[in-house]
Amino acid sequence: MSATSVLSATEFQARLERYLYERSEEWRAVRVGDKEVSEQAEIVRRYADLFSREQLDALQEAEQDSSGDERELLYRLRKTCESGLISSQLAEREDELENRLLAERVTFQGEAMPLRNAQAKLAVLPSYADREELGLIQAEASAKFNDERLDLLRATEDLAAEYSGIADAVERNEEEKDISLRELSRALKAASDESTERYRAARERWFTKLLGEDREELPSSYHTAYMRRLSPLEATYTKERATAICLQTLEALGFDMPAQPNIKLDLDDRPQKSPRACVIASDPPKIVHLITRAQGGLHDYQAFLHEAGHALHYAGCDPELPYVFRRISRDHALTEIYSYIIEAITREPAWHEQYFGLSAEQAQENAEATTFLEALLYRRYEAKLRFELDFWSRFTVDGGDAEVYERCLTEATGIRYRRDNYLSDMDAGFYSADYLRAWIRSAQLRSRLLDQVGDDWWRNPATGELLTELFREGTKPSSEEIAGRLEFEPLDTKPLLREIGA
Numbered sequence: 001m002s003a004t005s006v007l008s009a010t011e012f013q014a015r016l017e018r019y020l021y022e023r024s025e026e027w028r029a030v031r032v033g034d035k036e037v038s039e040q041a042e043i044v045r046r047y048a049d050l051f052s053r054e055q056l057d058a059l060q061e062a063e064q065d066s067s068g069d070e071r072e073l074l075y076r077l078r079k080t081c082e083s084g085l086i087s088s089q090l091a092e093r094e095d096e097l098e099n100r101l102l103a104e105r106v107t108f109q110g111e112a113m114p115l116r117n118a119q120a121k122l123a124v125l126p127s128y129a130d131r132e133e134l135g136l137i138q139a140e141a142s143a144k145f146n147d148e149r150l151d152l153l154r155a156t157e158d159l160a161a162e163y164s165g166i167a168d169a170v171e172r173n174e175e176e177k178d179i180s181l182r183e184l185s186r187a188l189k190a191a192s193d194e195s196t197e198r199y200r201a202a203r204e205r206w207f208t209k210l211l212g213e214d215r216e217e218l219p220s221s222y223h224t225a226y227m228r229r230l231s232p233l234e235a236t237y238t239k240e241r242a243t244a245i246c247l248q249t250l251e252a253l254g255f256d257m258p259a260q261p262n263i264k265l266d267l268d269d270r271p272q273k274s275p276r277a278c279v280i281a282s283d284p285p286k287i288v289h290l291i292t293r294a295q296g297g298l299h300d301y302q303a304f305l306h307e308a309g310h311a312l313h314y315a316g317c318d319p320e321l322p323y324v325f326r327r328i329s330r331d332h333a334l335t336e337i338y339s340y341i342i343e344a345i346t347r348e349p350a351w352h353e354q355y356f357g358l359s360a361e362q363a364q365e366n367a368e369a370t371t372f373l374e375a376l377l378y379r380r381y382e383a384k385l386r387f388e389l390d391f392w393s394r395f396t397v398d399g400g401d402a403e404v405y406e407r408c409l410t411e412a413t414g415i416r417y418r419r420d421n422y423l424s425d426m427d428a429g430f431y432s433a434d435y436l437r438a439w440i441r442s443a444q445l446r447s448r449l450l451d452q453v454g455d456d457w458w459r460n461p462a463t464g465e466l467l468t469e470l471f472r473e474g475t476k477p478s479s480e481e482i483a484g485r486l487e488f489e490p491l492d493t494k495p496l497l498r499e500i501g502a
């Protein structure tokens with residue numbers, strides 16, 4: 001690459017905006033089934049000039065000469081360039097592993113099926129014994145790819161160390177998130193410990209309710225997806241009413257989503273559409289896609305409301321903000337606060353009573369189920385973060401210890417995790433820490449809403465007004481800055497403890 005192709009920061013930002021728009025729209029088209037073949041590689045090739053060592057150095061230089069918001073903006077451009085540079089070198093290997101995983105077949109009770117379908121099927125198989133059998137088959141097939149996963153992690157890690165100039169993985173992620181991961185982990189572990197007794201009691205009750213009297217004392221992780229769907233409650237939370245009820249729930253907060261032309265709703269049930277709900281912020285606040293496909297069960301409602309939180313956040317940002325502060329953040333911790341707070345409505349007993357014609361008693365019971373699952377997920381992620389800190393601290397020495405994964409997750413949840421699942425269960429860039437920060441923050445936010453708006457915060461337009469103010473700031477603030485606005489210490493987990501039933 002010649003020096004003449006280096007763009008100024010302003011040019012880089014404008015071209016990045018086009019690039020991300022095209023990639024987002026391409027992703028959307030494939031996701032909803034408008035296109036059968038993904039042509040991301042072609043877009044990446046056309047914009048190859050964005051991601052070079054020279055470009056990265058030029059952005060770094062500009063950053064060093066700046067201060068305040070401008071410096072933050074340039075930092076995010078540099079980090080975007082850095083990750084683009086890494087993925088441009090590893091994209092082929094990543095695709096290769098992905099395609100091999102897609103091509104992998106397993107046989108269950110005489111029927112051959114793709115590994116991915118086997119994993120999806122685990123959530124809906126009604127028989128305990130069948131889930132055990134299929135769980136084992138898919139886990140063993142997946143573990144065969146661990147050497148490749150590890151090689152790819154090593155390659156990514158080497159490049160990240162080289163381009164960022166920070167060799168230590170934990171330190172590099174702390175620098176980017178601008179927090180101490182170990183301090184975060186300590187605060188989260190303390191909250192988890194404090195709620196253990198309560199969790200154990202709830203677990204005994206709900207495991208038996210969801211898995212049956214004959215369940216093992218320590219059920220395997222093969223049953224987690226099935227439990228998360230709350231299948232025994234499926235008849236109440238029908239697929240047909242999901243969209244209407246979720247839209248009414250948002251309307252009560254003052255958000256009339258169908259009337260917001262910048263939120264493009266795609267809620268149809270089409271066979272070629274991926275069932276996972278998602279938001280694609282192609283050009284916030286002007287073009288934000290909200291895509292869902294109801295399958296039946298309470299999980300549909302939770303997924304819709306979760307994604308609606310993301311959509312309202314991106315669609316609600318101030319259009320006058322620079323592009324970077326409308327679309328790019330240091331991590332995911334901020335936007336997850338808003339998806340978590342909207343999803344939290346499904347833990348309100350009165351919501352179940354109002355929309356599903358349940359008795360107060362039944363509504364209480366169903367809301368308790370969602371609170372129990374929330375506690376389970378929280379404990380799982382808290383343990384994942386402890387494992388990941390251990391893993392990355394020793395990665396260059398011994399490549400990590402899978403036994404720590406098994407021990408931490410099994411102890412925290414009361415679900416048996418296989419050690420050889422340790423790599424497929426790990427997201428890049430300490431994503432677990434982002435979710436966990438959102439857990440703390442959305443609980444703080446709910447606590448403020450209870451104080452300022454009242455018990456009916458979840459159906460009061462005053463909540464919508466308060467959120468609208470926060471959405472206007474786009475992706476600019478950090479999760480910890482939001483703690484300041486709410487007048488909480490960033491690591492204050494007292495509201496979270498109340499949330500997960502301690």
Ligand SMILES: [Zn+2]
Nearest residue numbers: 306310336339
């Ligand atoms: Zn989310």
